[in-house]
Amino acid sequence: MSLARxxxxxxxxxxxxxxxxxxxxxxxxxxxxxxNQPLSTACLIIEKEYGIHFSYSRDVVKxxxxxxxxxxxxxxxxxxxxxxxxxxxxxxxxxxxxxxxVKQSNTRTISGFVEDAxxxxxxxxxxxxxxxxxxxxxxxxxxxxxxxxxxxxxxxxVTYVSYSPVRIPLKDDDNKQMNIRLSPINTLQEVEITxxxxxxxxxxxxxxxxxxxxxxxxxxxxxxxxxxxxRTIQAMPGVSGGMEGTSGLHVRGGSPDQNLILLDGTPVYxxxxxxxxxxxxxxxxxxxxxxxxxxxxxxxxxxLSSVVDISMKDGDMHGYHGEVSLGLIASRVVIEGPxxxxxxxxxxxxxxxxxxxxxxxxxVNALKLGDQGEFWAYFFDANAxxxxxxxxxxxxxLSAYGGRDNMRMLRxxxxxxxxxxxxxxxxxxxxxxxxxxxxxxxxWNHIYNPKLxxxxxxxxxxxxxxxxxxxxxxxxxxxxxxxxxYGHYFSKVQNTGAKIDFEYRPNPIHTFRFGAxxxxxxxxxxxxxxxxxxxxxxxxDTTYNNITNKGVELSLYWEDDFKIGDSMYLNLGTHxxxxxxxxxxxxxxxxxxxxxxxxxxKWAFKISYTSMAQxxxxxxxxxTYLPTDLWVAATxxxxxxxxxxxxxxxxxxxxxxxxxxxxxxxxxTMQNVIEYVEPSDNFQSATNNWxxxxxxxxxxxxxxxxxxQKKKGSLKGWIGYTLAWSQRAFPNVNNGSVFxxxxxxxxxxxxxxxxxxxxxxxxxxxxxxxxxxxxxxxSGSYEQITDPSPHLPPSTTDPRQVDYIGDRNMLRMQNTxxxxxxxxxxxxxxxxxxxxxISFYNVYNQKNPFFYYYKRNEETQKRELTxxxxxxxxxxxxxxxxx
Numbered sequence: 001m002s003l004a005r006x007x008x009x010x011x012x013x014x015x016x017x018x019x020x021x022x023x024x025x026x027x028x029x030x031x032x033x034x035x036n037q038p039l040s041t042a043c044l045i046i047e048k049e050y051g052i053h054f055s056y057s058r059d060v061v062k063x064x065x066x067x068x069x070x071x072x073x074x075x076x077x078x079x080x081x082x083x084x085x086x087x088x089x090x091x092x093x094x095x096x097x098x099x100x101x102v103k104q105s106n107t108r109t110i111s112g113f114v115e116d117a118x119x120x121x122x123x124x125x126x127x128x129x130x131x132x133x134x135x136x137x138x139x140x141x142x143x144x145x146x147x148x149x150x151x152x153x154x155x156x157x158v159t160y161v162s163y164s165p166v167r168i169p170l171k172d173d174d175n176k177q178m179n180i181r182l183s184p185i186n187t188l189q190e191v192e193i194t195x196x197x198x199x200x201x202x203x204x205x206x207x208x209x210x211x212x213x214x215x216x217x218x219x220x221x222x223x224x225x226x227x228x229x230x231r232t233i234q235a236m237p238g239v240s241g242g243m244e245g246t247s248g249l250h251v252r253g254g255s256p257d258q259n260l261i262l263l264d265g266t267p268v269y270x271x272x273x274x275x276x277x278x279x280x281x282x283x284x285x286x287x288x289x290x291x292x293x294x295x296x297x298x299x300x301x302x303x304l305s306s307v308v309d310i311s312m313k314d315g316d317m318h319g320y321h322g323e324v325s326l327g328l329i330a331s332r333v334v335i336e337g338p339x340x341x342x343x344x345x346x347x348x349x350x351x352x353x354x355x356x357x358x359x360x361x362x363x364v365n366a367l368k369l370g371d372q373g374e375f376w377a378y379f380f381d382a383n384a385x386x387x388x389x390x391x392x393x394x395x396x397x398l399s400a401y402g403g404r405d406n407m408r409m410l411r412x413x414x415x416x417x418x419x420x421x422x423x424x425x426x427x428x429x430x431x432x433x434x435x436x437x438x439x440x441x442x443x444w445n446h447i448y449n450p451k452l453x454x455x456x457x458x459x460x461x462x463x464x465x466x467x468x469x470x471x472x473x474x475x476x477x478x479x480x481x482x483x484x485x486y487g488h489y490f491s492k493v494q495n496t497g498a499k500i501d502f503e504y505r506p507n508p509i510h511t512f513r514f515g516a517x518x519x520x521x522x523x524x525x526x527x528x529x530x531x532x533x534x535x536x537x538x539x540x541d542t543t544y545n546n547i548t549n550k551g552v553e554l555s556l557y558w559e560d561d562f563k564i565g566d567s568m569y570l571n572l573g574t575h576x577x578x579x580x581x582x583x584x585x586x587x588x589x590x591x592x593x594x595x596x597x598x599x600x601x602k603w604a605f606k607i608s609y610t611s612m613a614q615x616x617x618x619x620x621x622x623x624t625y626l627p628t629d630l631w632v633a634a635t636x637x638x639x640x641x642x643x644x645x646x647x648x649x650x651x652x653x654x655x656x657x658x659x660x661x662x663x664x665x666x667x668x669t670m671q672n673v674i675e676y677v678e679p680s681d682n683f684q685s686a687t688n689n690w691x692x693x694x695x696x697x698x699x700x701x702x703x704x705x706x707x708x709q710k711k712k713g714s715l716k717g718w719i720g721y722t723l724a725w726s727q728r729a730f731p732n733v734n735n736g737s738v739f740x741x742x743x744x745x746x747x748x749x750x751x752x753x754x755x756x757x758x759x760x761x762x763x764x765x766x767x768x769x770x771x772x773x774x775x776x777x778x779s780g781s782y783e784q785i786t787d788p789s790p791h792l793p794p795s796t797t798d799p800r801q802v803d804y805i806g807d808r809n810m811l812r813m814q815n816t817x818x819x820x821x822x823x824x825x826x827x828x829x830x831x832x833x834x835x836x837x838i839s840f841y842n843v844y845n846q847k848n849p850f851f852y853y854y855k856r857n858e859e860t861q862k863r864e865l866t867x868x869x870x871x872x873x874x875x876x877x878x879x880x881x882x883x
Contacts, residue, residue: 024052024096026077033070039063040566040792042083052076056100058565061089062150064134088150102150109175111146111450114139114158117181119336120317120345124288125211126182135508141288141311142445144453146505158182161213175450177392191752202714206571206594207606207649207784208294208664210236217283217528219634219754219764221822222839223351225878229289230271230279233308235750235766237705237720238293238666240743242773248276250743251293252668253726254305257618257631258641261308263778264385264399266439269463269631273379273405274353280403280437284323284334285349285383287313294645295608295664298559298573299501299513304612304643304670312399314387315345325835325880329353337812344388352380366716374410379403393447404436408731428472434827435465452505459496463631466490487528493631494522509563513573516556521581523549525619525690551581553615553632559592567598579615579640581633586640588613602655607648614641617674619690630690643670663704670699675730697730699741717753724748739774742809744770762824769817774809775852777865806860816848841874 034042040063043054050360054062065087067393071079084091084100088107092099114126122143129136130153139145147156159165163182217232230249234241242248242256249259249271262269263281264723271279292300292307300307315334320337331354336347381403388396411429448454469487501515518547559573571594580585590611597605617638619630634640649664674694703724710716729736749769756762822839842848847869855866 015671016652024050024076026075028052028076030076030079031072031074032079034068036066036068039065039067039083039087039089040539042067042069042343046079050076053097054100055094055097056817058563060101060102060583062102062133062135064566066132066134104675107148108151109146109148109450110156110170110178111144111176111447112178112180113143114145114160114180114182115143116163117183118314118316118318119321120342121287121314123160123163123182124311126158126163128156128158128180129508130634131155131157137508137511140453140503141309142453142455144445144447144503146451146453146506148451148507156180162215165831177447177450206295206297206646207596207608207651208238208292208666210291210292210293212289214283214286214288217289218284219762219824220752220877221764221766221820221841222276222327222837222878223820223841224874225837225839225876226278226330227283228279229283229286230308233289233291233839235718235720235752235768236291237707237722237748237750238664238703238724239291239306240748242276242743248272249306249308251306252645252666252703253621253666253699253724253741253743254670255618255673255743257616257620258303258614259308260300260303260306263310263401263439264397264441264459264733265311265457265499266399266401266441266459266461266497267302267495268401268437268439268461270435270437273381273403274377278379280401281310282332282334282349282351282381282383284325284332285312285347285385287311294610294647294668295594296592296610296612297513297571298557298575298590299515300588300611301310301555301557301575301577302553302614302616304614304641308387311381312385313347315347315385316346317342317387321593323880323881323882325878327878328876338812339386340388342389344386346386346461347384349383350380351382374408377405377407379405395445397441397443397445399441399443401437404434407433424475426474428470430470431467433467435463435824438462451505453505455501455503457497457499457501459499460494462492462494464490464492489526489528491526492522492524492628496520511561512559513561514556514558517554518551521551521553521616521633523551523616523631523633525549525632549582549633551579551615553579561594569596572596577613577615579634581615582635584636584882586613586615586634588640588642599650602652604651605648606651608646610643610645612643612645615641617641619674620676632690635691638674638694638696641670641672641674643668645669645740656712660707660709660711662707665704667702668700670701672696673699673728675733677732695730695732696727697733699726699728700738701726714756715753717751719752720748720750722748737807739810742774742776744774744809758797758824762826764824765784766820767818770815772813772815772849775811775813776809777811778851778854813849813852816846818846818848819843831883835880835882837876837878837880839876841876842871843873845873847872 028050030046032042032045043063046052047054067083067087068077069082071082079248080091080098087429089100089102092101114128116123122139124139124141124143126139126143126145127136128139128145128147130147130149132155133149133153135149137145137147153170156168156170157165158168158180160182163184166180168178192404212229212232217229218227220227220232220235223231231241233239233249238252240250242250248256250256251259261271271281273280287607288311289308290309292309296307315336317338318341320335322333322335322784330351332345332349332351334349336345338345343548360588381401383399383401385397385399390396409431411427411430414424414426439459439461441457444456446454446456467487467489469485471485473483475482497516497517497519499515502513504512506512555575555577557573557575559571561569563569571592573592575590575592577588577590590613591609592611593609595607599605602776615634616670617632645666645668647664647666649662651660651662653660674696676693677695690696695860701724703722706721707718709718722745724745726741727738729738747770751767752765754764820839820841821843822837825836827834847867848871849867850870852865852867854863856862857864
């Protein structure tokens, strides 16, 4: 048989079965009726009724487009033209299947920035979507968006909280860079977005994330007239604040040093003012706040428990504006405007407390400092930012923060007795304490093409504190005894960094990010100088830990977020980092996974896995509540910390976008967490052998978080509940047994409500309940008779109480609860807005514990456990003028 005949027979054997199987042709009559239904439904009906099979990629062909069709005995080709060709989809018959594809030439990309129409401020997290196609995206942290769609798409919808939504017609079919301007509205209750095609909570892959609008922060009840970002974050499930009234963050059982707090991409090491009562973040300059409690995107690294990403405002590009606010404890001012109209803007804020001026005499009397005594404590901070547009594709941002707390206590007094013994002497004591942060960032945005965006960041950050103690004692007797003492204790941590981030959006359901970072760290962990001069002793001059450690941290990351089919989203990523310090190197590869699947009734099932590494430690001083903690680098004896966290959850937004509900279960393990073997004081922390005072161990945190939010209407707010455990285990602590960590809170309930009354009044209330924190106190004691004290008469003996410490954290403080309320009145004039706020902190005067201590009862001569409560009911008033 010839070769030609063999080929012909082969083709017949293939072609004849295909013709038998393909029982339809282009003239097959089709009856189909659709009323605003997806294309995928049309395919299912045709497959079921006529046996015509479709093949397509759901990532490429948008089968969720809604179509209407009424066909009766219509030829198949005509039906396909009406369904697909007119929607930019081409079809081709291969065997017995119809293969659907999209012509590349039939798509275009719309990109640009979303900004405030009045000021030009870029809006983070604005929603940009095509209503007809039900696909969209959100702007990144610089307000940039990119959407690729069919050329015949006719309109674009843009929405943002507290701004009027806009629908923009698309008249041509070319790629276009389009900056979209949204107009702010005066009151939140006027925002009623009726389009139900908005992206909802169940459509987001990211879990364990909380986004806060500045309007939410400013609506919260205030303490002493000050709004506070971190205190608002504390009202979220999974977050606690530690001591009563403080602004610290403890996220899912982690310690404060395990939180990465970023201000315009620059780390802030100490986030509190005035002994923890307020945060360092002035709400007047904040544009956006994102909190990640877990499921960390791969672009973040360096901490175990949370990421708080805070973005500053850019400044008004078109006009000059300002605000002045006066409160009971502090005053604030903000000024913004154009340097070069439409091209360059600036914003400057400043804040200072004046409690030192108002309450100095009361503090002097309370501390018994004498006629020549002084006491004052205050803080100040300032922010500044410049924003310049070089071209439609290039923008430059320069931001700066500086803040400092200062405290001084002076006593200059004559005494007539010493320990009850008549003796005239003079005592002079001068104690000063100061701490502060600095943070600077230079950021450059560049658009390579409509789908590729980059940001380059150069930053510098430092935290420092210092104490100085001077003491002089002079006896006014014949012996003329004298004693003098001087101590100086200070510490500093600095870092200089460079980072580049890329963001590529090939289509609305696919975002790819990648980048690299290098950070140079300098640690000066507690340098102490102590001098003792007296008549009987020679000069003693001691310096501890006068060593500067330097380290380099390098990291690379990639992160891919994409959709699989109609119901599944996947986020994959890896963060790889290394740390070089003191001739040693550490390396870590940290995989990240996020998964979302849409269940029936539009509930989303989410799961995430996160691996994190932290190369720096915080030596926490248990003997004081002042910010004298020391940052140190990992060492051979105290290696880096690592964690693994798994979370699963359900989430849903109601059909009318009014309510959001979510529940998450999480579990986290930690390795190489540190703890002092015995309670430590400042000077022990500062010695060269601090590694001998700490021990490494393991940690566990697990629990459940529930959140129900109401996001529309005149009444808004949320209810959150947390059920959590946090535990630690160390070989030489508590006999190696597991014990509850000091941030373990079994139950935590938060209720936050805001009610709009007309256009001028807004009421707010916050109620919280938390299980008492673990407490480590002596479980027994006995008295020991010692030698007579040299300062007492010889016949007097000194009974000394010796305590026995049992299991670590075996006791708990009492449960805490508190109600705060506030009311804000806004009055608008032609160019000026007047804002009056009245708030009550701890309305029903609940005495919550700040700490416990033992005190001897003078009547019974027995020691009694005493609770100190420092924050009773605190009314406050503040008044602001915005112009």
